Amino acid sequence: QVQLVESGGGLVQAGGSLRLSCAASGIIFSANRMGWYRQAPGKQRELVAALTSGHTTNYADSVKGRFTVSRDNAKNTVYLQMNSLKPEDTAVYYCNVVLASGYPYWGQGTQVTVSS
Numbered sequence: 526q527v528q529l530v531e532s533g534g535g536l537v538q539a540g541g542s543l544r545l546s547c548a549a550s551g552i553i554f555s556a557n558r559m560g561w562y563r564q565a566p567g568k569q570r571e572l573v574a575a576l577t578s579g580h581t582t583n584y585a586d587s588v589k590g591r592f593t594v595s596r597d598n599a600k601n602t603v604y605l606q607m608n609s610l611k612p613e614d615t616a617v618y619y620c621n622v623v624l625a626s627g628y629p630y631w632g633q634g635t636q637v638t639v640s641s
Protein backbone atom coordinates (compact mmCIF):
# COMPACT_ATOMS: atom_id res chain seq x y z
CA GLN A 526 0.00 0.00 0.00
CA VAL A 527 1.31 3.43 -1.00
CA GLN A 528 0.93 6.47 1.22
CA LEU A 529 1.80 9.94 -0.05
CA VAL A 530 2.71 12.98 2.04
CA GLU A 531 3.05 16.41 0.43
CA SER A 532 5.05 19.30 1.81
CA GLY A 533 6.41 22.65 0.68
CA GLY A 534 3.24 24.64 0.19
CA GLY A 535 2.72 28.08 1.63
CA LEU A 536 2.18 31.74 0.92
CA VAL A 537 4.35 33.44 -1.67
CA GLN A 538 4.34 36.71 -3.57
CA ALA A 539 3.69 36.75 -7.29
CA GLY A 540 6.89 36.00 -9.17
CA GLY A 541 8.24 33.86 -6.37
CA SER A 542 9.04 30.17 -6.26
CA LEU A 543 8.11 27.10 -4.27
CA ARG A 544 9.13 23.47 -4.43
CA LEU A 545 6.57 20.86 -3.48
CA SER A 546 7.68 17.43 -2.33
CA CYS A 547 5.71 14.21 -2.27
CA ALA A 548 7.27 11.46 -0.18
CA ALA A 549 5.96 7.95 -0.71
CA SER A 550 5.94 5.20 1.89
CA GLY A 551 6.03 2.61 -0.87
CA ILE A 552 8.21 2.37 -3.94
CA ILE A 553 6.72 4.52 -6.70
CA PHE A 554 9.44 4.81 -9.32
CA SER A 555 7.95 1.84 -11.16
CA ALA A 556 4.48 3.38 -11.19
CA ASN A 557 2.80 4.04 -14.52
CA ARG A 558 2.15 7.68 -13.73
CA MET A 559 3.10 10.10 -10.98
CA GLY A 560 2.65 13.81 -10.66
CA TRP A 561 0.56 16.69 -9.44
CA TYR A 562 -2.99 17.98 -9.67
CA ARG A 563 -4.47 21.15 -8.26
CA GLN A 564 -7.91 22.37 -7.33
CA ALA A 565 -8.93 25.95 -6.72
CA PRO A 566 -12.15 26.82 -4.85
CA GLY A 567 -15.18 26.30 -7.06
CA LYS A 568 -13.12 24.79 -9.86
CA GLN A 569 -12.51 21.30 -11.19
CA ARG A 570 -9.36 19.47 -10.19
CA GLU A 571 -6.87 19.68 -13.04
CA LEU A 572 -3.64 18.01 -14.01
CA VAL A 573 -0.62 20.24 -13.45
CA ALA A 574 2.32 18.01 -14.32
CA ALA A 575 3.06 14.32 -14.53
CA LEU A 576 5.68 11.72 -15.32
CA THR A 577 4.95 8.37 -16.90
CA SER A 578 6.93 5.17 -16.36
CA GLY A 579 8.68 5.99 -19.62
CA HIS A 580 9.72 9.39 -18.22
CA THR A 581 7.45 11.28 -20.57
CA THR A 582 6.35 14.58 -19.09
CA ASN A 583 2.95 16.17 -19.39
CA TYR A 584 2.23 19.75 -18.34
CA ALA A 585 -0.84 21.90 -18.30
CA ASP A 586 -0.53 24.69 -20.85
CA SER A 587 -0.88 27.24 -18.07
CA VAL A 588 2.31 26.08 -16.32
CA LYS A 589 4.58 25.14 -19.21
CA GLY A 590 7.92 26.88 -18.92
CA ARG A 591 7.33 27.71 -15.26
CA PHE A 592 6.83 24.36 -13.49
CA THR A 593 9.01 21.27 -13.58
CA VAL A 594 8.10 17.82 -12.32
CA SER A 595 10.87 15.43 -11.32
CA ARG A 596 11.54 12.46 -9.12
CA ASP A 597 14.33 11.10 -6.97
CA ASN A 598 14.15 7.32 -6.98
CA ALA A 599 16.65 6.98 -4.13
CA LYS A 600 14.46 9.15 -1.91
CA ASN A 601 11.21 7.76 -3.34
CA THR A 602 10.01 11.32 -3.77
CA VAL A 603 8.29 13.33 -6.50
CA TYR A 604 8.89 17.07 -6.77
CA LEU A 605 7.17 20.01 -8.36
CA GLN A 606 9.38 23.05 -8.82
CA MET A 607 7.19 26.11 -9.32
CA ASN A 608 8.76 29.31 -10.59
CA SER A 609 7.31 32.66 -11.62
CA LEU A 610 4.20 31.97 -9.61
CA LYS A 611 1.01 33.82 -10.46
CA PRO A 612 -2.10 34.48 -8.36
CA GLU A 613 -4.03 32.09 -10.61
CA ASP A 614 -1.74 29.30 -9.41
CA THR A 615 -3.42 29.52 -6.01
CA ALA A 616 -4.93 26.13 -5.23
CA VAL A 617 -4.61 22.99 -3.18
CA TYR A 618 -1.99 20.82 -4.83
CA TYR A 619 -2.30 17.04 -4.68
CA CYS A 620 0.33 14.43 -5.33
CA ASN A 621 -0.93 11.53 -7.41
CA VAL A 622 0.51 8.11 -8.20
CA VAL A 623 -1.11 5.53 -10.46
CA LEU A 624 0.28 2.02 -10.25
CA ALA A 625 0.47 -0.49 -13.07
CA SER A 626 -2.74 -1.98 -11.74
CA GLY A 627 -4.47 1.30 -12.49
CA TYR A 628 -5.19 2.01 -8.84
CA PRO A 629 -4.68 5.69 -7.95
CA TYR A 630 -3.17 7.02 -4.74
CA TRP A 631 -3.57 10.60 -3.55
CA GLY A 632 -1.81 12.75 -1.01
CA GLN A 633 -3.70 14.87 1.48
CA GLY A 634 -3.03 18.09 -0.42
CA THR A 635 -0.94 21.15 0.34
CA GLN A 636 -2.13 24.73 0.02
CA VAL A 637 -0.31 27.10 -2.30
CA THR A 638 -1.36 30.74 -2.10
CA VAL A 639 0.13 33.35 -4.41
CA SER A 640 -0.56 36.95 -3.49
CA SER A 641 -0.40 39.91 -5.83
